Amino acid sequence: MRIVHYVNQFFAGVGGEEAAGVAPAVREGAVGPGRALAAQLGSEHEIVATVYCGDDYAASRSSATEEVLELVRGFEPDLLVAGPAFTSGRYGLACARLAAAAAREGIRSVAAMHPDNPGLDEAEPAPVIESGRIGREMRQSIERLAGAIKTLARGEELHEGDGRIGRAPRRNRISETNGATRSVELLLARMAGDRERTEVPLPSFASVTPSAPLEDAASARIALLTEGALVPMGNPDRLESARATRWLRYQLDGLDELEEGAYQSVHGGFSTVAANADPHRLLPLDVARDLEREGRIGTLHHEYLVTAGNGTQVATARSFGVEWAAELRQAGVQAAILTAT
Amino acid sequence: MSATRVRDAERPSGTALRLLAHDVVRASVGEETSYADGLLTVGTRQATECFAHPALAAVRVSCASPGDSTRIIKVLDAVEPRCKGGEPAADGPPGTGVFPGLLGPAQPCGRGETHRLSGAAVLSAGFLPRAQEAVLQMSGEGAELSPLSATHNVVVEFEPAPDAPWEEVAEALRVGVLRLAVHLAQAAVTAPPDSVEELELPSTGSAGLPRVVAVTNIQTQGAFKDVLVYGRTMSGSLPTWIDPCELADGAVVSAQYGHPALKNPTFVHQNNPVVAALRASEDVELAGVVLCPEPVSEREKRLVSEHAARLCAALGVDGAIVTKEGGGNADGDVALKLDALEDLGILAVGLFAEMAGRDGTAPGLVVAPSRANALISTGNYDEVVRLEATDNALGGERLGIVDAAATDELDIPVAAIYGSLNPLGWNRLTCAAEL
Numbered sequence: 001m002r003i004v005h006y007v008n009q010f011f012a013g014v015g016g017e018e019a020a021g022v023a024p025a026v027r028e029g030a031v032g033p034g035r036a037l038a039a040q041l042g043s044e045h046e047i048v049a050t051v052y053c054g055d056d057y058a059a060s061r062s063s064a065t066e067e068v069l070e071l072v073r074g075f076e077p078d079l080l081v082a083g084p085a086f087t088s089g090r091y092g093l094a095c096a097r098l099a100a101a102a103a104r105e106g107i108r109s110v111a112a113m114h115p116d117n118p119g120l121d122e123a124e125p126a127p128v129i130e131s132g133r134i135g136r137e138m139r140q141s142i143e144r145l146a147g148a149i150k151t152l153a154r155g156e157e158l159h160e161g162d163g164r165i166g167r168a169p170r171r172n173r174i175s176e177t178n179g180a181t182r183s184v185e186l187l188l189a190r191m192a193g194d195r196e197r198t199e200v201p202l203p204s205f206a207s208v209t210p211s212a213p214l215e216d217a218a219s220a221r222i223a224l225l226t227e228g229a230l231v232p233m234g235n236p237d238r239l240e241s242a243r244a245t246r247w248l249r250y251q252l253d254g255l256d257e258l259e260e261g262a263y264q265s266v267h268g269g270f271s272t273v274a275a276n277a278d279p280h281r282l283l284p285l286d287v288a289r290d291l292e293r294e295g296r297i298g299t300l301h302h303e304y305l306v307t308a309g310n311g312t313q314v315a316t317a318r319s320f321g322v323e324w325a326a327e328l329r330q331a332g333v334q335a336a337i338l339t340a341t
Numbered sequence: 342m343s344a345t346r347v348r349d350a351e352r353p354s355g356t357a358l359r360l361l362a363h364d365v366v367r368a369s370v371g372e373e374t375s376y377a378d379g380l381l382t383v384g385t386r387q388a389t390e391c392f393a394h395p396a397l398a399a400v401r402v403s404c405a406s407p408g409d410s411t412r413i414i415k416v417l418d419a420v421e422p423r424c425k426g427g428e429p430a431a432d433g434p435p436g437t438g439v440f441p442g443l444l445g446p447a448q449p450c451g452r453g454e455t456h457r458l459s460g461a462a463v464l465s466a467g468f469l470p471r472a473q474e475a476v477l478q479m480s481g482e483g484a485e486l487s488p489l490s491a492t493h494n495v496v497v498e499f500e501p502a503p504d505a506p507w508e509e510v511a512e513a514l515r516v517g518v519l520r521l522a523v524h525l526a527q528a529a530v531t532a533p534p535d536s537v538e539e540l541e542l543p544s545t546g547s548a549g550l551p552r553v554v555a556v557t558n559i560q561t562q563g564a565f566k567d568v569l570v571y572g573r574t575m576s577g578s579l580p581t582w583i584d585p586c587e588l589a590d591g592a593v594v595s596a597q598y599g600h601p602a603l604k605n606p607t608f609v610h611q612n613n614p615v616v617a618a619l620r621a622s623e624d625v626e627l628a629g630v631v632l633c634p635e636p637v638s639e640r641e642k643r644l645v646s647e648h649a650a651r652l653c654a655a656l657g658v659d660g661a662i663v664t665k666e667g668g669g670n671a672d673g674d675v676a677l678k679l680d681a682l683e684d685l686g687i688l689a690v691g692l693f694a695e696m697a698g699r700d701g702t703a704p705g706l707v708v709a710p711s712r713a714n715a716l717i718s719t720g721n722y723d724e725v726v727r728l729e730a731t732d733n734a735l736g737g738e739r740l741g742i743v744d745a746a747a748t749d750e751l752d753i754p755v756a757a758i759y760g761s762l763n764p765l766g767w768n769r770l771t772c773a774a775e776l
Contacts, residue, residue, distance in 0.1 A: 121702070168774035169701035169702050169774070169775055170772045171701055171772065172720050172724045172755060172771070174769050174770060174771075175770070179763070179771065180614035180617065180618040180692075181621070183662045183690045183717045184662065186690045186717060188625070190715050195715075198715050198716045199772075200705060203709055313698065313702070
């Protein structure tokens with residue numbers, strides 16, 4: 001098979017975080033982890049090219065996936081392989097979105113990442129193969145990925161046994177017995193020592209370690225963010241009031257305050273009366289400008305980012321988080337205040 | 342003289358309540374109420390008299406049976422026809438003694454003999470404030486999603502009196518349905534029962550099997566969203582223990598008209614499915630029911646949950662099955678109790694309906710336990726199902742949730758189907774990952 005391999009700027013050997021903004025580009029043949037993959041795959045398959053992109057570029061530009069895919073198309077590959085991305089959020093999202101976009105237009109593709117990677121939920125319809133948590137687990141991750149590629153080369157589907165991961169949708173069905181009878185059976189199993197059996201796996205919500213305080217707020221660039229669905233009056237960009245699928249950005253440059261009547265919250269989860277009467281209670285531009293004038297913070301970022309945090313799927317919220325972080329890093333922001341409702 | 346413990350032999354034991362079941366295989370509306378050979382005839386005039394109340398201008402009684410091309414919409418409650426047998430109570434006419442606190446004095450029930458019409462239910466249907474539209478399909482696609490599509494349903498539609506306060510309309514309807522349920526069961530008291538169930542007094546542990554309690558949370562959110570125990574609300578109360586035989590005699594009556602799929606109709610309290618499953622098991626002893634209110638604030642939820650766990654510990658039970666009533670916040674009442682029970686060494690299983698999104702990929706639980714992980718799924722609330730068009734409809738002309746005629750083919754979430762996700766595990770619906 002002719003394979004094109006996608007990696008980030010780090011695994012392409014271009015550089016670390018300082019190079020996270022680089023635009024999509026191509027290297028001939030296998031590079032970095034691609035070499036180990038090629039060795040595992042043997043002579044039957046060839047990595048004809050490595051396509052790469054900076055993590056921040058990929059996560060913060062909506063056009064990035066299409067730009068990378070255009071490079072992939074040029075090689076007319078039999079298979080696109082993306083990753084392994086381990087637990088790296090930006091890299092994982094880039095792999096997942098590229099693999100999904102390729103699969104949708106008929107290019108066979110597979111991505112590799114850790115099950116905790118927020119990209120996992122965006123790869124569909126492309127399959128995802130489990131990788132380790134960190135780059136040190138590269139060897140085992142490449143071996144598993146190579147096995148999956150050989151399975152694909154035989155024209156077979158990938159299953160759990162191949163290391164395939166991803167959330168299987170939950171579907172209603174009629175059971176043999178009613179829920180009450182099953183609850184007694186489950187209790188008896190628990191009493192007999194089975195402490196794992198369940199019909200509903202407990203959700204696992206990742207915990208986030210807060211970063212260290214700013215060393216010098218007076219020279220920092222600070223962003224204001226909110227999930228309070230504060231948008232210009234009339235909601236010109238139609239932000240959803242619940243189950244948001246996107247986020248928006250609005251200018252703060254030249255504004256000293258948010259005028260009553262010029263903004264509204266379209267959040268569907270609380271009474272918006274107080275927020276509409278004084279939008280600063282959702283987005284504290286008033287005090288932020290005071291702090292800026294007093295020199296207690298450096299500068300305020302020129303726009304605010306906003307979504308509606310109301311019944312949002314966790315996977316979607318995690319993607320927003322990765323995108324916002326990449327976006328703000330690219331803009332040179334050192335800290336952000338995210339107001340929650 | 343030193344004090345000694347009461348020996349088991351000195352405690353009352355054996356049968357607490359004899360349930361005499363009369364099977365209903367056909368139901369129709371007619372001149373006079375009667376029951377013979379499985380045929381239930383509902384006398385129109387007698388049925389209508391049960392609803393004589395200034396808050397009700399008119400009622401209409403019809404029958405809908407399994408297989409009928411009928412859809413019942415805006416279902417409010419369902420009650421199994423029951424009445425007392427044996428000698429009449431000193432302070433009531435023959436047959437009364439069920440639904441205490443609503444049809445008679447609030448006195449402990451659950452002893453003696455009770456007749457039930459098995460395979461029949463009395464349903465109220467129509468508009469009430471705060472009620473969410475429930476749909477019940479009696480045949481075809483979608484019928485298998487509700488246990489009440491398998492019963493012969495006596496359906497009561499109603500017209501409120503002009504200017505009657507809605508609370509009074511709801512109360513008149515509720516009491517009328519209970520009266521009608523008693524009236525219908527009374528038609529069968531002289532017929533030989535098709536089966537007899539002897540319900541035992543709650544266990545004292547003498548059999549040496551694990552003792553398990555059913556922890557039944559009930560919704561307590563005020564008018565139109567409340568559940569009555571001996572005719573009174575549990576709002577503001579701490580948990581209490583109740584003899585399952587009291588449930589069989591109607592000690593708990595639903596006045597909760599929200600959440601079509603996530604409510605517990607009176608029928609389900611009379612036939613508490615968790616109690617029934619524990620009775621049916623040869624490996625456990627039923628140690629009774631702990632009824633708990635579902636407060637709305639987190640602090641109160643914690644108070645009630647930890648008290649329920651202490652009550653269970655004081656009862657000396659080994660296990661508990663915890664159920665809820667209502668939407669997302671009621672997940673918290675189950676989750677908190679599961680963790681609190683297991684922290685006290687009582688193994689616990691919880692029943693949850695999932696809210697996993699239309700495509701089934703969202704996390705299904707709004708509030709999950711952090712330690713107790715044995716959970717039963719009664720299905721995904723958000724999945725959309727198709728109901729085929731029907732010839733007839735009862736309960737209203739139009740269905741507001743989808744803005745369609747009551748007889749139209751419908752695509753609706755499972756959440757609207759009466760009883761489908763029943764929190765007490767009444768139904769066979771479940772949800773699982775499709776690999």
